[in-house]
Amino acid sequence: xxxxxxxxxxxxxxxxxxxxxxxxxxxxxxxxxxxxxxxxxxxxxxxxxxxxxxxxxxxxxxxxxxxxxxxxxxxxxxxxxxxxxxxxxxxxxxxxxxxxxxxxxxxxxxxxxxxxxxxxxxxxxxxxxxxxxxxxxxxxxxxxxxxxxxxxxxxxxxxxxxxxxxxxxxxxxxxxxxxxxxxxxxxxxxxxxxxxxxxxxxxxxxxxxxxxxxxxxxxxxxxxxxxxxxxxxxxxxxxxxxxxxxxxxxxxxxxxxxxxxxxxxxxxxxx
Amino acid sequence: xxxxxxxxxxxxxxxxxxxxxxxxxxxxxxxxxxxxxxxxxxxxxxxxxxxxxxxxxxxxxxxxxxxxxxxxxxxxxxxxxxxxxxxxxxxxxxxxxxxxxxxxxxxxxxxxxxxxxxxxxxxxxxxxxxxxxxxxxxxxxxxxxxxxxxxxxxxxxxxxxxxxxxxx
Numbered sequence: 001x002x003x004x005x006x007x008x009x010x011x012x013x014x015x016x017x018x019x020x021x022x023x024x025x026x027x028x029x030x031x032x033x034x035x036x037x038x039x040x041x042x043x044x045x046x047x048x049x050x051x052x053x054x055x056x057x058x059x060x061x062x063x064x065x066x067x068x069x070x071x072x073x074x075x076x077x078x079x080x081x082x083x084x085x086x087x088x089x090x091x092x093x094x095x096x097x098x099x100x101x102x103x104x105x106x107x108x109x110x111x112x113x114x115x116x117x118x119x120x121x122x123x124x125x126x127x128x129x130x131x132x133x134x135x136x137x138x139x140x141x142x143x144x145x146x147x148x149x150x151x152x153x154x155x156x157x158x159x160x161x162x163x164x165x166x167x168x169x170x171x172x173x174x175x176x177x178x179x180x181x182x183x184x185x186x187x188x189x190x191x192x193x194x195x196x197x198x199x200x201x202x203x204x205x206x207x208x209x210x211x212x213x214x215x216x217x218x219x220x221x222x223x224x225x226x227x228x229x230x231x232x233x234x235x236x237x238x239x240x241x242x243x244x245x246x247x248x249x250x251x252x253x254x255x256x257x258x259x260x261x262x263x264x265x266x267x268x269x270x271x
Numbered sequence: 272x273x274x275x276x277x278x279x280x281x282x283x284x285x286x287x288x289x290x291x292x293x294x295x296x297x298x299x300x301x302x303x304x305x306x307x308x309x310x311x312x313x314x315x316x317x318x319x320x321x322x323x324x325x326x327x328x329x330x331x332x333x334x335x336x337x338x339x340x341x342x343x344x345x346x347x348x349x350x351x352x353x354x355x356x357x358x359x360x361x362x363x364x365x366x367x368x369x370x371x372x373x374x375x376x377x378x379x380x381x382x383x384x385x386x387x388x389x390x391x392x393x394x395x396x397x398x399x400x401x402x403x404x405x406x407x408x409x410x411x412x413x414x415x416x417x418x419x420x421x422x423x424x425x426x427x428x429x430x431x432x433x434x435x436x437x438x439x
Contacts, residue, residue: 096276096346100326103311141342144308154307163307175292175300209308210342 003213003271004055004137007244011251013223014259020062020069020130021221021264022077028054028084056084058134059264061150061221063196068121068128072198076113076132083109084136106136106145107204110197117198129198133164133219140270142217146205148193151225153233154209155216160234163209167195211270216246219266224250227257243267272315275433276326276346277426280339280368281353282361283332286386289416290353291329294426299417306331309343316430323430333368341375348433350381351425352409357393362400369407380432381409382425389415 012019060076062069083106110132121127131148144152146164153162165171170190173179184190195203211217216237225233228250236249250265279287288306292298295312310329315322330343350372355361365383383404385396404411410428414421431437 097274100274100276142308161307165304174302175298177299177301181302205310206312207308207310208343210340 005243005269005271006055006057006267007242007247008057008059008264008266009244009247009251010221010262010264011255011259013262014255016064016262018070019262020064020073021059021223021262022062022070022073023059023219023264023266024056024077024081025266026056026081026084028056053138054084055137055268056080056134057137057217057219057266057268058132059150059219059221059266060133060197061131061148061223061262061264063129063131063148063193063199064261067126069130072117072128072130073132075117075128076110076130076197079109079113079116080106080134103143103145103206103208106134106143107206110145110147110204111202114197114202121198123200127198129193129196131193131221132197135217135219135268137211137217137268140211140213142209142211144205144207144209146207147202148196149191149222151218151220151222153218153220153230154211155218155234155237156212156214158234158238160218160230160237162230163207164205167193167203167205169194213271215270216243217268217270218250220250221262221264223259223261223263224254224265226261227254227259227263237267243269272322272324273434274324274326275348275430276328277349277351277429277433278328278344278347278372279330279351279353280372281332282355282358282364282368283334284358285332285353285355285361286384286414286416287332287351287353288329290351290384290386290414290422290425291327293416293419293422295327297419305334314426316427318431318434321434323434325426325430333364339368339371341371344372344375347372347376347379349379349429350409351384351429352381353384353386354396356385356387356396356413357390359395362396366403366407369409378408380429380437382429383407383409383411384414384421384425385411386414386416388413388420389418 060073062073131150133150149166170184172194254263312327
């Protein structure tokens with residue numbers, strides 16, 4: 001397993017009454033504890049419990065303006081924990097088919113949570129809904145599922161790049177050629193979600209990226225990026241400090257910028 | 272269910288993502304989004320009564336920041352090389368990219384998509400370039416992610432070739 005320094009932090013911000021963000025960082029292990037054996041330590045070493053097989057990082061942002069946003073973001077994080085826990089033991093030496101099966105089931109877990117929210121709360125503008133950005137790190141490969149406008153970035157060298165694309169009305173209208181960038185910038189509905197778990201539309205985006213030693217992965221809610229542009233985020237992540245120090249500095253950056261929304265930052269430094 | 276992994280390969284901005292979006296979602300966006308890592312889409316097609324799921328790996332294009340990552344090619348059953356016909360450098364670099372791919376995963380069925388064929392006034396390739404393309408073991412298809420020309424044909428040909436092993 002690649003060396004990892006990970007830390008996550010969430011804050012209600014300076015304006016909202018409650019925090020509708022949820023996050024999780026979880027190590028997934030499946031190990032065997034051998035009490036006694038005639039085999040040599042070298043022969044049993046691979047079976048003994050040790051480092052994590054995989055690490056799950058996820059951030060979910062309950063959709064503002066709806067009741068139950070916290071419920072929705074909590075439900076999807078809980079659902080993910082259930083799946084990745086059940087999948088323990090399957091992460092090593094993925095074959096191509098197993099890799100896609102894993103991604104499909106991860107995506108299905110998200111869809112199942114969506115269906116469950118719709119079943120319990122119905123489909124309306126008042127029903128609980130949430131965004132989600134998750135990464136499962138297996139070795140140096142990060143598998144990503146993304147819904148809504150939470151984000152994943154990675155820093156390599158001094159360059160910070162956004163991995164995910166916001167699933168908003170503005171992006172969708174530009175995708176179908178209905179709006180120009182200028183029109184999207186002016187439209188009040190541009191930042192509304194075009195895809196959300198528990199919402200009227202759900203279109204999870206699936207992807208992956210191979211990280212290198214020295215890279216940093218950042219998952220965050222929009223409470224961070226609305227107060228910190230790419231340069232500001234890169235400046236923090238480029239410092240030679242710990243994941244905890246960087247996560248705290250990122251949240252402080254958002255609060256100093258007004259803290260108009262709940263803010264969550266998960267930082268994973270790969271060594 | 273049979274699954275085949277198809278990798279989209281080319282220089283940045285050649286139209287790899289747009290071709291996938293047109294094929295899977297019948298969408299065309301004029302706004303350029305640089306792919307980071309790999310975006311994965313799926314599409315199931317029926318071939319001679321058999322359902323075949325194409326796993327479409329849209330790889331970040333080669334750019335100044337780096338080459339395509341060969342780790343993403345592992346297990347690939349087919350490749351769509353994408354050339355932007357209005358940018359000659361994307362044509363010139365595609366041969367080098369093919370060398371990288373074949374070194375990583377060997378010869379697999381491939382399509383060379385000569386993309387942006389709708390932009391006839393800006394077309395930067397010469398008739399002589401066709402001869403250079405014809406020397407390589409790939410199926411050359413002119414495409415336009417904007418109009419949809421050649422898009423379905425490219426993926427359909429490659430899907431069948433991954434089953435039959437055809438090269439051209």
